[in-house]
Amino acid sequence: MTTVTETPPAPPLTPGKETRKPRKRGRLVPYWLLLPGLLWLVVFFALPMVYQASTSIQTGSLEDGFKVTWHFATYWDALADYWPQFLRSVLYAGAATILCLALGYPLAYLIAFRAGRWRNVVLILVIAPFFTSFLIRTLAWKTILSDGGPVVSALNALHVLDVTSWIGMTDGNRVLATPLAVICGLTYNFLPFMILPLYTSLERIDGRLHEAAGDLYATPATTFRKVTFPLSMPGVVSGTLLTFIPAAGDYVNADLLGSTDTRMVGNVIQTQFLRILDYPTAAALSFILMAAILIMVTVYIRRSGTEDLV
Amino acid sequence: MPFVRWLRRNLVVIAGLITLGYLLLPNLVVTVFSFNKPKGRFNYEWQQFSLDAWTNPCGVADMCGSLSLSLQIAFWATIGATILGTMIAFALVRYRFRARGAVNSLIFLPMAMPEVVMAASLLTLFLNMGAQLGFWTILIAHIMFCLSFVVTAVKARVMSMDPRLEQAAQDLYAGPFQTFVRVTLPIAAPGIAAGALLAFALSFDDFIITNFNAGSTVTFPMFVWGSAQRGTPVQINVIGTAMFIVAVLLVLAAMLVGKRKNKAV
Numbered sequence: 001m002t003t004v005t006e007t008p009p010a011p012p013l014t015p016g017k018e019t020r021k022p023r024k025r026g027r028l029v030p031y032w033l034l035l036p037g038l039l040w041l042v043v044f045f046a047l048p049m050v051y052q053a054s055t056s057i058q059t060g061s062l063e064d065g066f067k068v069t070w071h072f073a074t075y076w077d078a079l080a081d082y083w084p085q086f087l088r089s090v091l092y093a094g095a096a097t098i099l100c101l102a103l104g105y106p107l108a109y110l111i112a113f114r115a116g117r118w119r120n121v122v123l124i125l126v127i128a129p130f131f132t133s134f135l136i137r138t139l140a141w142k143t144i145l146s147d148g149g150p151v152v153s154a155l156n157a158l159h160v161l162d163v164t165s166w167i168g169m170t171d172g173n174r175v176l177a178t179p180l181a182v183i184c185g186l187t188y189n190f191l192p193f194m195i196l197p198l199y200t201s202l203e204r205i206d207g208r209l210h211e212a213a214g215d216l217y218a219t220p221a222t223t224f225r226k227v228t229f230p231l232s233m234p235g236v237v238s239g240t241l242l243t244f245i246p247a248a249g250d251y252v253n254a255d256l257l258g259s260t261d262t263r264m265v266g267n268v269i270q271t272q273f274l275r276i277l278d279y280p281t282a283a284a285l286s287f288i289l290m291a292a293i294l295i296m297v298t299v300y301i302r303r304s305g306t307e308d309l310v
Numbered sequence: 311m312p313f314v315r316w317l318r319r320n321l322v323v324i325a326g327l328i329t330l331g332y333l334l335l336p337n338l339v340v341t342v343f344s345f346n347k348p349k350g351r352f353n354y355e356w357q358q359f360s361l362d363a364w365t366n367p368c369g370v371a372d373m374c375g376s377l378s379l380s381l382q383i384a385f386w387a388t389i390g391a392t393i394l395g396t397m398i399a400f401a402l403v404r405y406r407f408r409a410r411g412a413v414n415s416l417i418f419l420p421m422a423m424p425e426v427v428m429a430a431s432l433l434t435l436f437l438n439m440g441a442q443l444g445f446w447t448i449l450i451a452h453i454m455f456c457l458s459f460v461v462t463a464v465k466a467r468v469m470s471m472d473p474r475l476e477q478a479a480q481d482l483y484a485g486p487f488q489t490f491v492r493v494t495l496p497i498a499a500p501g502i503a504a505g506a507l508l509a510f511a512l513s514f515d516d517f518i519i520t521n522f523n524a525g526s527t528v529t530f531p532m533f534v535w536g537s538a539q540r541g542t543p544v545q546i547n548v549i550g551t552a553m554f555i556v557a558v559l560l561v562l563a564a565m566l567v568g569k570r571k572n573k574a575v
Contacts, residue, residue: 030405034413037394037457041416044454048431055434103329110326124561125330129337131557133515135534136550139542140336143343143354191333241422249424252517256538266426266518273430273522279437286430293424 049290056283066279078284082268086288089264092179092254093247096186100194100243101236103187108198108235109228113207126195134189138256141185145175145257177259185253193242201235202228237304245293265289337554344547351541363544367552370543373533377549380530383445384514387452391513392506394453395460396498402461403468420458428455429522436523443525451523452513459512460505467501 056074060066079086111122129137144151152175155161164170169180205228213223251266265285272282317324343353347360368374398417401407420428432454436447475497479489517531524532534546 030401030407033397033401033405034407037398037461038413038416040394040454041420041457044432044435044450045420045428046416048428048435051434051438052431055438103332106322106325107329108326109322114323114326120565122330124558125334128554128558128561129333130511130515132337132340132550132554133531133534135517135531135538136340136546137336139354139534139538139546140339140343143339144335146354188332188336191329195329245422245424249426250518251426252535266424269426269430270521273433279434282430283434286427289424290427293427294422297422 052283052287055279056287058280062277074280074284075288078281079288082265082285085263085265085268088262089248089266092183092186092264093244095183096190096247097240097244099183099187100191101240104191104194104198104239108195108202111199112202126192130192135252138185138189138252141188141257142176145181147174147176176257179262181257182254182262185257186247186250189253190243190247194239197238197242198232198235201232205231233304237301241297248293249289340547341551344544344551346544348544353542353544353547363548367545367548370545372528373543373545376528376530376533380514383448383452383529384510386449387456387513388506388510390453391456391460391509392502395457395505396464396502399461399464399468403465417458417461420455425518429519433522443523444527447523448520448527448529451519452516455519456509456512459508463505463508464498464501468498471497
């Protein structure tokens with residue numbers, strides 16, 4: 001193999017130049033390669049955003065049809081009516097993201113540094129839940145958190161539920177149909193999206209850095225604080241984004257594990273679109289959610305200083 | 311105190327294993343409850359052991375139909391997204407062209423958008439066009455959101471390819487087509503396969519986007535969603551458990567084959 005690769009007199013540094021030079025018409029190749037896929041994304045991803053924006057400023061009724069009337073008041077009405085659901089989405093998704101980080105970091109660390117020959121097995125076990133439909137797995141939480149079940153009884157005996165009831169996360173002896181159940185479901189559903197990026201960035205860390213820190217009399221805690229954690233920041237940033245964004249738009253957990261008091265903005269968009277058929281309000285809500293998330297993500301990425309992530 | 315020292319050394323392992331337990335507990339429950347014989351319509355409380363659901367997995371009306379529909383949609387969505395995504399990935403890695411940044415953000419945005427926003431906006435498009443919601447609208451939507459994931463997976467693989475291998479092939483008088491089929495494609499294959507697998511899994515399990523754009527068509531996730539309101543048949547757990555076992559076996563087989571190949575080289 002090596003003799004073959006050494007044959008060209010001056011090995012070119014850029015791969016593209018050498019292969020493209022002989023053929024002039026090759027210049028159009030990238031555009032032909034991009035065209036079908038990008039067309040698909042433009043027509044079925046970008047264009048719908050325009051339609052959604054236009055729907056949000058329409059007025060009318062299902063019978064007479066909707067017309068664009070530049071009725072921006074829909075946005076104010078939507079915000080005035082549904083700000084609690086927006087707030088809940090941010091709070092629940094934020095809590096789930098923090099829990100995912102707290103739960104996911106030790107497991108990612110375990111896979112990267114302590115699993116040894118079991119590394120691939122543990123990795124498969126992290127991905128394995130994906131193989132069963134997430135709706136079926138979310139329904140399983142109804143059994144796990146059922147009233148009077150072992151989990152709830154244990155939490156009760158440890159007086160955990162007293163504390164969570166006091167801050168309004170649970171309701172007396174119940175966990176199901178409370179905010180805690182929804183947060184628990186969100187955390188569970190998006191945990192692998194936190195673990196995998198964390199693992200990827202931890203795995204890249206040179207083990208000798210840990211030894212060096214140890215040689216310089218750093219305690220394990222200091223090593224973690226000054227070496228391991230800062231180096232895993234790219235994983236933390238992409239992990240938090242990958243959990244927060246889908247969690248903020250989710251309505252499955254709030255619907256299956258929650259009650260009418262735990263409805264999130266996703267639930268409102270879903271019912272407005274599919275049951276009440278109030279398209280302008282639903283489109284306005286969806287547009288606000290999109291804008292809010294894009295702004296939050298941009299600010300977050302800027303502040304954490306990992307713009308090359310994208 | 312040797313025990314305390316041991317505990318301090320292995321605290322992270324213990325915490326990690328607890329998280330692993332949290333991740334796998336629902337699968338355990340799904341499996342155990344596939345052997346249940348519930349009293350009412352809902353399969354949330356343990357009653358007694360029974361093999362009824364396993365011996366008659368299609369015993370529930372419409373469930374296996376929805377399963378086969380989901381498999382069909384996932385199959386075609388995988389093919390569509392893999393072809394389109396691989397083409398984009400090659401263009402991005404191999405060529406220089408204008409508006410590269412715009413292309414990159416158009417591919418990144420669908421992954422950074424909450425599903426419900428994509429679902430709702432796509433529905434406004436279909437409503438405005440007067441499209442009939444059903445198989446085709448689901449397929450269109452699935453190809454759309456799987457595309458970016460395929461691009462990411464294939465791009466990673468093509469980027470790490472040694473370009474000299476292709477130059478070597480051309481030095482040995484292989485034409486562009488021959489080089490692509492005999493050298494480039496086999497090297498890029500693992501990335502393409504990873505992208506295709508991801509697309510299949512995403513499409514098969516998608517609920518939110520399908521929920522908005524399916525009309526009255528019922529895929530398997532839609533069936534499960536509906537049954538959460540009407541009553542959950544045990545057969546759902548049977549399908550969930552079977553899928554889990556098949557997938558784990560496939561992954562293990564792939565790993566074994568990979569190991570043997572590595573040894574051969």
